[in-house]
Amino acid sequence: MPDPMARPLIPGGTPHLEASAPNPSNPVIGILGTGDFSRSLAKRLLAAGYQVVVGSRTPKRFVALFPEEAEVTTQMEAASQADVVFVAVYPEHHPTLVAVKPALAGKTLVDVSNGLRPSAFGPSNAELLADHFPESAVVKGFNTVSAWTLQRGPRDGNRQVFLCSDSQKAKNSVKQICHRMGFVPVDMGLLSASLEIENMPLRLFPSWRVPIVCSAALFAFFYLYNFARDVLHPYVTANKSAFYKMPIDTVNLSLPSAALVMLALVYLPGLCAAVLQLRRGTKYRRFPGWLDRWLTARKQFGLCSFLCAALHAVYSLSLPMRKSARYKLINMAYKQVQSRVEDSWVDEEVWRMELYLSAGIAALGLLSLLAVTSLPSVAGAINWREFSFVQSSLGYCALAAATAHTLLYGWSRAFDPSQYRFYLPPTFVPTLLLPAAALLGRLALLAPCAAARLARIRRGWEAGRHVRFAPAADDGMEDVSNV
Amino acid sequence: MPDPMARPLIPGGTPHLEASAPNPSNPVIGILGTGDFSRSLAKRLLAAGYQVVVGSRTPKRFVALFPEEAEVTTQMEAASQADVVFVAVYPEHHPTLVAVKPALAGKTLVDVSNGLRPSAFGPSNAELLADHFPESAVVKGFNTVSAWTLQRGPRDGNRQVFLCSDSQKAKNSVKQICHRMGFVPVDMGLLSASLEIENMPLRLFPSWRVPIVCSAALFAFFYLYNFARDVLHPYVTANKSAFYKMPIDTVNLSLPSAALVMLALVYLPGLCAAVLQLRRGTKYRRFPGWLDRWLTARKQFGLCSFLCAALHAVYSLSLPMRKSARYKLINMAYKQVQSRVEDSWVDEEVWRMELYLSAGIAALGLLSLLAVTSLPSVAGAINWREFSFVQSSLGYCALAAATAHTLLYGWSRAFDPSQYRFYLPPTFVPTLLLPAAALLGRLALLAPCAAARLARIRRGWEAGRHVRFAPAADDGMEDVSNV
Amino acid sequence: MPDPMARPLIPGGTPHLEASAPNPSNPVIGILGTGDFSRSLAKRLLAAGYQVVVGSRTPKRFVALFPEEAEVTTQMEAASQADVVFVAVYPEHHPTLVAVKPALAGKTLVDVSNGLRPSAFGPSNAELLADHFPESAVVKGFNTVSAWTLQRGPRDGNRQVFLCSDSQKAKNSVKQICHRMGFVPVDMGLLSASLEIENMPLRLFPSWRVPIVCSAALFAFFYLYNFARDVLHPYVTANKSAFYKMPIDTVNLSLPSAALVMLALVYLPGLCAAVLQLRRGTKYRRFPGWLDRWLTARKQFGLCSFLCAALHAVYSLSLPMRKSARYKLINMAYKQVQSRVEDSWVDEEVWRMELYLSAGIAALGLLSLLAVTSLPSVAGAINWREFSFVQSSLGYCALAAATAHTLLYGWSRAFDPSQYRFYLPPTFVPTLLLPAAALLGRLALLAPCAAARLARIRRGWEAGRHVRFAPAADDGMEDVSNV
Known part of the structure; x- marks a missing residue:
């Protein structure tokens, strides 16, 4: 649950801001509403050299809460004096502003409000405000800025x-105010974008939901798989209790499987896209929606994979x-002493462990580099x-190293019938399905015929199109500058 | 000790900057002073398309050090040609500029100087300069930009x-120069803010001092505590030397205690603030100064806690x-061989360790996520x-996991009288005081009556205020958009 | 090999951008070319409130690929309507634009193209375009922005x-377009800088090449050194196979050596620079090129050192x-059981290990802080x-701790003749040469006479210069504000 106390306002503000004296020649900005946001906004506007008029229904109660240089007056007064008016009242109270409607005609209203929960359909608060004040120009903005940032100034x-x-x-006039306050305005277009801005x-x-659910599901699957093989099987077949393995050993066997499959899921959508383009012979057709979304989520899949891998390392x-x-x-x-074995050294076991440890550390090191560049x-x-x-x-390379790590770890067990408990093959077998597919797919795309055709497609060539004119100016700038 | 060699200037500058040819139609900027900063500034201004005139008392000595396109001339000449003049001389030499005073009248002087040490009281260098040149408009700025950044350009x-x-x-005219050079000007208000800018x-x-002192003090306390219990006690009572524990074991016992108490200190001020608001029945009264400062330092407390926890993990x-x-x-x-014990396995010990290790890894993982989002x-x-x-x-969750880790580690010892050495309880007992307080306090605030009252207060409601009109437009925008 | 699929375009774009309706009073921007970049650019320009006219040789084929609000027409039409025209066609097809040359006269052409590979010599694409269209004003830019960034908007x-x-x-007019699209223009000067921009x-x-080669070479040297001493020597002299040490033990002995030497290489160039300034008695002479390049690469040397140290820790x-x-x-x-040794504890060995482990962890902790601030x-x-x-x-401090770690680890071995295998001294001896030089050099520069002279030199003082006038205004702002 979000805790509103986590980063509260410094009620006092920063001293230098209060030191500024109002300059009568500065432009006047109005603010309707007297909450925290209004107060922080007033301070920042004063610091940027504006005159500020705050409109309140009970100005006397709030005068003391605002910096001295701000004029706290009635709503009507504030609305009449300024050309740009920030509307910092709860959206449900927008109708109470109806009294000042005439004074706001022809002026710019900045709606800084947010919704209480994300909404998929409009109308947005800003669109409702625009409906209430058809003679004013409504600008949506500043709702993504916290009162805290306004107080501290946009430094970091x-x-x-x-x-x-x-x-x-x-x-444009609001953009200028942004610039002067030290913010960078980002133009999102028409007021129809306000719903998106309010949802921000x-x-x-949102982009983490699917990757986190995926990781959790994979982890759960492998945990149950390992639990059945390593804990349940000895208990059922030999009545040996290995339940102490549940908190660490089984977790530590499941984490790398989840990490490796997640890493494969980072590289599979790119291969799908390439195969699709090869089959279609063009890049000018949209990918299906699931592929689009998958392509966009690769960074999050990769970071989830890294998290699992890092936890596996610590475990x-x-x-x-x-x-x-x-x-x-x-x-x-x-036992060794009892059985009088002087040296229990098994060279093959030693080598296997040294090698799979090396591969694992290499994979983790590479994944760390990927995580840092993210x-x-x-x-x-x-x-x-x-970046590419x-x-x-x-x-x-990381995927290959992680696959080698898993293969070296598991290899010898694959051919040991005693490892097939409850008919389940060793864990590394289901783990390796997708990574092997990704690596083989990548190799297949490196084959000259596929690679050449793909390169042509990505420069704008299309199969089955008879090129009469030179594939000239029109097919510009694909791979060269940007893709 | 800061080492001025750590990031020196590249004396040659970057080649493309020197390639620019001066354009007579460009605006002229003056620079008084010929140090490293002047030279870097001249290069960057030239690159941004300005004409640059550098004023020196001995122009001939310095001509070779500036790019060809810059005109190096007398101070008087430089001051007369430009409307905006950067004053890049040591503040103690500002009086030597008195000769060019008439030429600077009505012009904009940019004071780029810094003090030698932070100063709590004015006047600032810029204010002194303004006193010397009352007919010029003094702008403070660029002192936070290093000659290095000017040379490289403001890329990263x-x-x-x-x-x-x-x-x-x-x-405004200096802001425009900033923009054209690729910098982002941040307006800090009137010249009275110059002291703050010079201190930057x-x-x-400064914000790390208290948290670091806190961590060090906590670590020292717990180190001495553990030293008395684990090293001194066996030496005094049984003449057993355990001094080898000092570099690693004792450190590793003290670090997690410091980490856990520091983590509790992150969450206690928020609880204090909530309790204060509940008791006062309003959020419109300032918190006491210590609470304000504590609230602001939570990020640093948290990172110190994470550092201790990470070191504990490595140890x-x-x-x-x-x-x-x-x-x-x-x-x-x-010993086991001598006493012919075939199996020394103690199931309870195994389970305790597996569980507290799990809780510890979970706490560390969560703290890492917190650190990354910082x-x-x-x-x-x-x-x-x-963020919230x-x-x-x-x-x-991290606090709860870390508390569980500590409890699982220490629990059985609390009831073992042999653990009370020198009458000191096991270390985990004093460690858990504050974390337990924070967790219980948080639970108390989740109780419906407290939670509801707090939510109302944070939306602007005040106890004891008779609300005649709807709590309307005036109470706007608290929780909704920002707190 | 870079994989062009790694971050492909979302073919559909973001919905809100397509919702914007064209406004006839907005300025018109032209785009020649219909590739991915053109399409993304068109969307972003529309979102920023511009009218967009796209010129194509076969407009009908491409109309469907552009947002509805963009006008897709002939090249001639597009060139005539707009004052600023983006040229988004492959540079090799610039000549095909010759037909529209008259329509482009007096207009601003923005060349967004990139080369296929870095080029050290001109002419750049933009310069070639300027040669083809001498009557137009060519601006180079946007080639460093990916179609992806244009699509998503410049948010992060x-x-x-x-x-x-x-x-x-x-x-200036292109800068304004940048600002309005939410980008930050960085002025790089005249068109002669276009080659550098195209190479970006x-x-x-490029800045990592030398440090990575250095690290790899150092690692290889120490690996062979350790291989000879620890693997080859026992095999040759005693026919004992220790080849199992190759993947982990030998790597783990070589990594810290490489890390420590790399760390010394971070601090040696600063010492060289100081010695050079002391000997020359001035800071107004350029350093030799190798020293300049070395000084600039210190961050990369440090991060390579940290990477080696972190891998050493994991190993x-x-x-x-x-x-x-x-x-x-x-x-x-x-063996202990067979030889009936009840307690094999060796106090000196225990202490040595506890101490060098402590020093190692301290060094790693400090290096982590350095890495984070990088x-x-x-x-x-x-x-x-x-930062300094x-x-x-x-x-x-990290260098000193790492040196102490190495000394404590190796010290006793240096005086053991059996450690000189193949006449090679223990590894820590060659490792410590450069770190010891760096630490001693730093101590020497702290000697009062050297420190005072260096401080004077860095404030602009020069040996052998007779100062007639006060070292006043001209020597400004070196150490004070920036170096």
């Missing part, structure tokens, strides 16, 4: 203000620290070719 | 230029690697609701 | 658009998990003094 992080309006002139601050990681490293590992070790030493500030500092090199080339 | 990182001035017109580049992590994972662990293990094996670029890319979900909901 | 990451042109007027999206980590932590470690341990237990968004949020404190002061 997100300085973007998304704006939309049906009046280009009104939008209400989103709760694995903590294995020898456990009491259970210590007991087993000492019991093994006891950080917005790092991704923004590298160009498209560099890291995410695609290094990514396939 | 911080492109903000903080500006203030008593003259809006002068400030002299800060040394813990390295435990079985140590010689001491190996010796102990072999000695245990020896990165400016990640925090800037998510909205307020998402991660920092508050996941944060309380 | 890199919003910079690098522009250059010989016409300031044309550049083709770079593949070390995984040591006790391995089968080989388990076998050895059990065999040791067996992230663009973190580096952008702290000031120069803070972390990178220089904490950096030298």
Whole structure:
């Protein structure tokens, strides 16, 4: 549950802002409403050199809460003095503003309100406001800016203000205010975009939902699979209790499977898209919706995979620290002493472990690089070719290393009938299906005939189109600059 | 000690900048002073298409150090040609500029100087300059930009230029220069803000001081506590030397205690604020200063906690690697063989360890997510609701997991009288005081009566205020859009 | 190999953009070419409130691919209607535009093309376009923006658009378009900078090449060194096979050596620069080119060092998990039982290990802090003094801790003749040469005479210059504000 106390306002504001004196020659901005947002907005506007007139139904009660330089007066007064008026009242109270309607005619109203929950259908608050005040030009914006950011000034992080309006002139004047306050206005077009802008601050990681559900489902599947094989099977068949494996061992066996399948899911949609383009012989047809969405979610799939892999690493490293590992070790030493085996060294076992550990560390190192380049500030500092090199080339290396890690770990068990418990093959077998498909698919696309045809398609060539004129100016700029 | 060599200027500059030819129709900018900053500034201004005139008392000595396109001449000449003049001389030499005073009258002076140390009281350099040149309009700015950034161009990182001035017109013309150079001007208001702007580049992590001192003090306390119990006690009572525990074991016991208390300190101020609002029945009264400062420092407290937790994880994972662990293990094996115990497995011990390890890894994983979302670029890319979900909901989960980790680790010891050495209870007992308080406080606030009253207060409701009119337009925009 | 599928376009675009209706009073922008980039550009321009006219040789074929609001017509028509025309056709097809040359005279052409590979020499595509259309004003830009970014809007990451042109007027009008689309234009000067702008999206980590090659070479050297000592020597002299050490043990011995030498290479160039300035008695002479390049690459050297150190940590932590470690341990237990040694504890060994582990963890912790402050968004949020404190002061602490870690690990072996295998001293001896040089050099520069002279030089003082006038206004702003 979101906790509204997590980052509250500093009630006092920052001192330098209050020090500014109003300058009568500065433009006047009106604010209707006296909540936290109004107060923060007033401070920031004053700091940017504007005159501020705040309109309230009971101005006297609120005068003390605003900086001295702001004029707190009646709504009518505020509406008449300013050309641009911020409407900072709850949307359900928009009708109460009807009294000042004449004073607002011909002026620019900035609707800063948000909904209470995301809404898929309109009308938006801003569209309703525009309906109430048809003679004013309504601009939607500033709802994505928090009172906190207004107080502190737009120094760090997100300085973007998304704006939309049906009046280009009104939008431009609000843009200028943005600039002067130190924000970066982002033009989202007409007022019909206001619903999207109002939904922005209400989103709760929409792009993460499917990847997280996928990871959780994969983890649950592999956990049950491993539980059946490693805990239930010995209990049922030999009445041996291995339930102590549930919190660590079984989790640690399931995490890498989930990580590897998730990593394969990062690279499969790109292969699907390539196959589709090859079969269709053109890139000018839309992909099906599921493929589009899948392509867009690859970053999130990759980060979920990295999270699982990192947890797997921490779990694995903590294995020898456990009491259970210590007991087993000492019991093994006891047995060795009892059976008078001087050296229990098995060279094949040693080599297999050293190798799969190496492959695992390599995969984790590469995935870490991918994760770091996914950080917005790092991704923004590298160009498209560099991003593609890291995410695609290094990514396939990571997939190959992780597959090798899994194969080396599991290989010998695949041919041991005692490993087929409840007729279930060792875990690494179902784990490797999708990664192997991704790696083989990638190899197939590297075959010269496929690669050449794909390259042509991506430069705009189309199968079955008779090219009479030179494939000239019209097919411009696909791969070269951007794809 | 800061090392001025750490990121020196590239003396040669970047080639393309020197290639620009001056265009006589471009506006002229003056620079007084010929240091590194002047040279970098000249290059960047030329690259942005300005004509640059540099004023020096000995122009001939410095001509070779500037790009060819810049005119290096006398101070008087430079001051007369330009409307905007950057003053890039040490503040102590401002009086030497008195000779050019007439030529600067009516012009815009940009003071780019910094102090040598942070100063709490004015006057600032810029205010002193304004006193010396009352007929010029002084703008403070560019002091936060390094010569390095000017040389490279504002491509990455911080492109903000903080500006203030008593003259809006002068400030606007400097803003335009900022924009044209690729910087983002941030208007800080009147010249009285110049002291704050001058202090900006002299800060040394002011917001980290209290959290770091807190962490260090907590660590020291728990270290001494554990030292007394685990090293001193066996030495004093049984003359057993356990001093080898000092570098790793004792540190590793103290780090998680410090981490957990610091994490509790992240969530306690929010609870205090809520309790205060509940008792006062309003949110329109300021919090006491200490609470304000504490609320603002939560991010730093959280990151200190994460650092301690991460170090604890690394220390813990390295435990079985140590010689001491190996010796102990072999000695245990020896004893088991001697006492002919075939199986030393203790199921309860195994379960306890598996469970507290799981809880610890879960807490560390959640804290890592919190730490990642604290990165400016990640925090800037998510909205307020998402930030609050991660920092508050996941944060309380991390606190609960860490508390469970500590309880599972320590629980059985609390009832073992032999654990009360020097009458000191096991370490986990004092550790858990604050975390338990935070968790219980949070639960109390979830009780329907408290939660409902708090929600009303945060939407602007006040206890004891008789509401005659609908709580309408005036109480706008609190929770909805921003708090 | 870069995979062009890694981040393809969402063919459908985002719905709200298509909803915008054209407004006849908006300025008209032309686009020649109908590729992906053209389509994304058209959408973004429409969203920013422009009218868009797309010129194609076969307009009918492409009408359906563009948003309804865009007019898709002939090239001649498009060229005549707009004052600013984006040329989004492959550079090799620029000559095909010759037919519309008269219509483009006096207009602004924006060349968005890229080369196929980085080019060190001109002419650039933009310069060639300017040669073809001497009567138009050519602006280079937008080639660093991907079609993807245009589609999504410039919300996150890199919003910079690098522009250059010989016409300031044309550049200004394109800058305005940038601003209105939500991008931040960065003025790179005259059209001669276009080659650099065209190379930008083709770079593949140029600043990382030398540091990565350095790390790889150091790793290879130390790997061979350790291989000879630890694997080859026992095989040759005692016919003992230790080849199982190759994947983990030898790698894990070589990584820290590479990490430590790389870390020393971060601090040596700064010392070289200081020594050079001390010897020359001035800072007004350029450093030799190699030193300049080395100084600029320190961040990359540091991050490579951190990567090696982090891998070393993961390898070390995984040591006790391995089968080989388990076998050895059990065999040791067996031997201890056979030889009836009750307690094998060696206090010196225990202390040495606890101490060098502590030093190692401290070094890793400090390096992690350095790495985090290297992230663009973190580096952008702290000031120069803070950056310098972390990178220089904490950096030298990390170097000292890592050196102590290595010394404690190796010390006793240096005096053991059996450690000189094949006449090669223990690995830590060659490893420590450069780190010791860096630490001693730093100490030498802290000596009062050197430190004072260096400080004077860095404030602009020059040896052998007779100062007649006060070292006044001209020597301004070096250390104070920026270096």
